[in-house]
Amino acid sequence: GQQLNQSPQSMFIQEGEDVSMNCTSSSIFNTWLWYKQDPGEGPVLLIALYKAGELTSNGRLTAQFGITRKDSFLNISASIPSDVGIYFCAGQRGSGNTGKLIFGQGTTLQVKP
Amino acid sequence: DTGVSQDPRHKITKRGQNVTFRCDPISEHNRLYWYRQTLGQGPEFLTYFQNEAQLEKSRLLSDRFSAERPKGSFSTLEIQRTEQGDSAMYLCASSLVGLAGETQYFGPGTRLLVL
Numbered sequence: 377g378q379q380l381n382q383s384p385q386s387m388f389i390q391e392g393e394d395v396s397m398n399c400t401s402s403s404i405f406n407t408w409l410w411y412k413q414d415p416g417e418g419p420v421l422l423i424a425l426y427k428a429g430e431l432t433s434n435g436r437l438t439a440q441f442g443i444t445r446k447d448s449f450l451n452i453s454a455s456i457p458s459d460v461g462i463y464f465c466a467g468q469r470g471s472g473n474t475g476k477l478i479f480g481q482g483t484t485l486q487v488k489p
Numbered sequence: 490d491t492g493v494s495q496d497p498r499h500k501i502t503k504r505g506q507n508v509t510f511r512c513d514p515i516s517e518h519n520r521l522y523w524y525r526q527t528l529g530q531g532p533e534f535l536t537y538f539q540n541e542a543q544l545e546k547s548r549l550l551s552d553r554f555s556a557e558r559p560k561g562s563f564s565t566l567e568i569q570r571t572e573q574g575d576s577a578m579y580l581c582a583s584s585l586v587g588l589a590g591e592t593q594y595f596g597p598g599t600r601l602l603v604l
Contacts, residue, residue: 379531407590418493418580418595419532426590464531468591474545475520475584475591479531 382465382480389455390488397483398449399465406470408441408448409477413462422463423450455487491515493583493596501602502571509567510599514583521564522593523556524580525549532580538564571603 382399389395399408407426411419423434425441425448432439438451448465462484466477494513502508514521520539524532535554536546540561550556553571558564568575578600582593 379533382531407592409592411595416598416600418495418582418598421592421594424590424592466531470591474537475586475593476522476534476537476545476547477524477532477582477593479533481529482531 380465380467380478380480382483384483385481386484386486388486388488391455391457393455395452395455395459395485396449397463397465398447399467399480400447401467401478402446403467403469404445405467405478406445407468408439409466409468410437410439410448410450411464411466413464413482419464452485455485457487457489460485460487493581493594495579495581495596495599497599498597499600499602501604503604504571504573506571507567507569508571508601509565510579510581510601512564512566512581512583512596514562514564514581515585515594516562518583518585518594519561520584520586520591520593521558522582522584523564523566524582526578526580526598527576535566568601571601573603576601576603 410422413419423439430441462482465480522537523535526532538558553569578598581596584593
């Protein structure tokens, strides 16, 4: 099925470092969402973005909705061991009635204490 | 806990058997989604309901799959004559459509293994 292009695929960083990951698409989205998923669990919402150009923070996390509406990025500052997990971007077109999400392939983050 | 709940969390079945999963959404949410996630991939959309109406089904949802949301509250996803390729995590999400947009909240998932 269709998926967004998410990069990098994986990251292995030192505790305290900043992290950046992004998502791109050839199509326009009206909403961008970022989720974190731990093994064996469902995705947990981190940040939701509803307007092109919007920059939103949630603690050490900051995400932006690209001005072209075809991309988004997520930054994590001062990483800690509990940041370990898989991060997914998801786009929603919102056209017509459908609210289905299109997901990226995920970025696996490992943090070395 | 007022989040999305799913039952069972794990299911092991033999090929050819039928299985049914249940999802209880956040109580005031009017939309309910089903997704399937295989190892190393992001979730893929299967179907969704607005209240009790099933408004969209993915081509991933073969004839062996059926979903219901009879009273606009909980939903069930049934897979008939399971195949090994059905092994995956089945995720349910719910949302409330508002003026600002729509945000989906996921349940913990049901992991299915077909032997």
